[in-house]
Amino acid sequence: MGKQANASATYTALTHSNRAKRQLRQQKQRNVVMAVCLVFVLVLCLYLCLAVGEARERILARRQSDPRRDPPVVDPDSPNDPGKTPEDPKDPGVTDYDPAAWTVVAKTDADLHRGLLLQVDSAHLFDFSANVNLSNQMGDLPTEGTGYQTYNAYYTPKKLCAVALTSFQRMCDAFYGDTALKDLCVVSAWRTSKDQDILLASGYTSIPTGATEYHTGYCVGLRVYGRGPDNKYYTSDDERFYMFDTTKGASKKAYGAWLDDNAHLYGFVLQEGGAYYEQTYRYVGKVHAKFIHDNGFYFIDYLTALRTTAYDKPDSYLSATVDGVTWRSYYVPATGSTTNVPVPHGCTEYEISGDNVGGFIVTYQAG
16 A cells, blocks of 8 residues: 555656646747747838838839929920920810919029019119110001001100000001091100110109119000191190090090000000100000909009919919900019929910019919
């Protein structure tokens, strides 16, 4: 019995020992498996991080190469300059554009002082150095005695920018066709700095050289010129003298009223501050003239309104519809010696004008 008890105790001890060893081996195996799994998870996480990073870099690279997100700078000398067509993959039938997509046109400080919509006054002088080639854009008005059928230019030969001259001639033809009157006379037009110096010295004007809009080549000063034997201006005893006086019914109807109602159709607007016997009309193009006329503005009011707009705020744009086509305008402040002016990407018809103050005005065809 004693031997059996000892054998049983020995067997029990061995069993417990073997069980402990198995448990230890199993624990080690579990630890190894867990370590392997942990390593696998870490490797997988590292791989995923690298993959995500590479994918992000590819996406950024595509965005950077997308012209709608990072538009190329257009060289001012390239065919994509104002009035020309920037390259665009869009359907040419599309006439309205995503305001978030832009083509950039580079404009210089000199360009700030060039264009159709310059503000010129004593605080913002005309920049002759930026417009040295302006004379090449001029056309001749007829002088008295060699006149055009429907109007004349008084005394010395006068010039206008060619685009303004063509529209002015059409306006005068229409005026003559409606009224049978052809005694409108241009007494002032484009002035060089030398012209203004002479007028100052003679006492004809008190406006300093550089401060008159006549330097732009887009302004005409109109009076009614007599066709009597003495070929002189009408005097104050003739109602035609008061061509722009709203209190003089007959002459207003014949002259000023027609111009009030129709000048904008040819791109001209009445400038503020003229006399009742002589007024200045400025050519700004049909689109701008339409907005100015419809809103009862003077040109300076229009510029002020434009400067409240912004390219990235489409709701602020000014717009006008001419001949069934809608045009929109917005303002881009100058940013230094070179300004990247955004234009709707793919837009085929647009113009950019400096304002001679502090920025650029973009006008584009929207539909």
